[in-house]
Amino acid sequence: xxxxxxxxxxxxxxxxxxxxxxxxxxxxxxxxxxxxxxxxxxxxxxxxxxxxxxxxxxxxxxxxxxxxxxxxxxxxxxxxxxxxxxxxxxxxxxxxxxxxxxxxxxxxxxxxxxxxxxxxxxxxxxxxxxxxxxxxxxxxxxxxxxxxxxxxxxxxxxxxxxxxxxxxxxxxxxxxxxxxxxxxxxxxxxxxxxxxxxxxxxxxxxxxxxxxxxxxxxxxxxxxxxxxxxxxxxxxxxxxxxxxxxxxxxxxxxxxxxxxx
Numbered sequence: 001x002x003x004x005x006x007x008x009x010x011x012x013x014x015x016x017x018x019x020x021x022x023x024x025x026x027x028x029x030x031x032x033x034x035x036x037x038x039x040x041x042x043x044x045x046x047x048x049x050x051x052x053x054x055x056x057x058x059x060x061x062x063x064x065x066x067x068x069x070x071x072x073x074x075x076x077x078x079x080x081x082x083x084x085x086x087x088x089x090x091x092x093x094x095x096x097x098x099x100x101x102x103x104x105x106x107x108x109x110x111x112x113x114x115x116x117x118x119x120x121x122x123x124x125x126x127x128x129x130x131x132x133x134x135x136x137x138x139x140x141x142x143x144x145x146x147x148x149x150x151x152x153x154x155x156x157x158x159x160x161x162x163x164x165x166x167x168x169x170x171x172x173x174x175x176x177x178x179x180x181x182x183x184x185x186x187x188x189x190x191x192x193x194x195x196x197x198x199x200x201x202x203x204x205x206x207x208x209x210x211x212x213x214x215x216x217x218x219x220x221x222x223x224x225x226x227x228x229x230x231x232x233x234x235x236x237x238x239x240x241x242x243x244x245x246x247x248x249x250x251x252x253x254x255x256x257x258x259x260x261x
Contacts, residue, residue, distance in 0.1 A: 025096045026062030031077065034091050037260055040178060040203040043091045044213045047222045052215050053078025058087045060098040067099050082126050084215045084222055085180065085199045090129045092178050092203075094258055109167065121153025123196030127180035127253050135256035139172055139179075141165075148253060150249050153196055153246045156184045157251035161242050169252065170228060173202045178255040181212075186246045202227070202252075212236065 027033040032104050034043040043260045055066045056078035064074040067082065079087060086102050089095075105111055112118055128148050136147035160183070173179060179202035183188060186193045200214035208228065215222040218239065225232040240248050 028062055028064050036094050040092050041205045041211050044088045050077045050222045052217055052220050056080050057083030057099050070152045079215055081199050081215055102126050104129050117192035120192055121196050123182035123199045124153040127182050131255045137254050139252040139254055156249040160240055160248040160250050161237055173210050176257055178257055180253045182251045185248050
């Protein structure tokens, strides 16, 4: 575990200040896409207020489309939480991920007829697939780290609504790194007991902010809150409150951001 932490530290320490280096991917018409040289918070800021669309994503060809039906193409923007995480990570990690790559069933334990439900670990698979092949580590309670390759969707991480979680996590978020989050909960949906139902991104801001970016059907658009403020944290707890018999938890995956050219 110490070796994994050292690799991340060395990768991030070698990252110079961001320089403007535009290398745009194919993008939908009308979308003011960011460039590689922007700071992570600015890259994700380019997506703010884009509307929510159920199952919506941007594919590697630059089309507004759907994860489940790539034959569909839309003229207007729309992203779900996974679509936003995929699109935002493209520019931060400088890799033109395709939706099928991001959706890969890592353990062969989901899909039609799966014992734990068709999409039970979708969020977990997504953040692991996006970070595949990079210096990365799960942040674990008690100051630890772990290689996510040794885990599957049964790993849930941190109690979202525990004060102890954020007392430990907030100081561990560092500049020069991308934090991919998978939210999970117990559920009574038919065929399911556990569901990785939501994903989001945390990056540090220029003034030390801890920005959490996400989109959801409730908010209706890509949004941001600063978890280093009482207001931002209260908003997180309000929007992700536990329900009787269903505790919300988050897996936090730290990924080194490539150096600017």
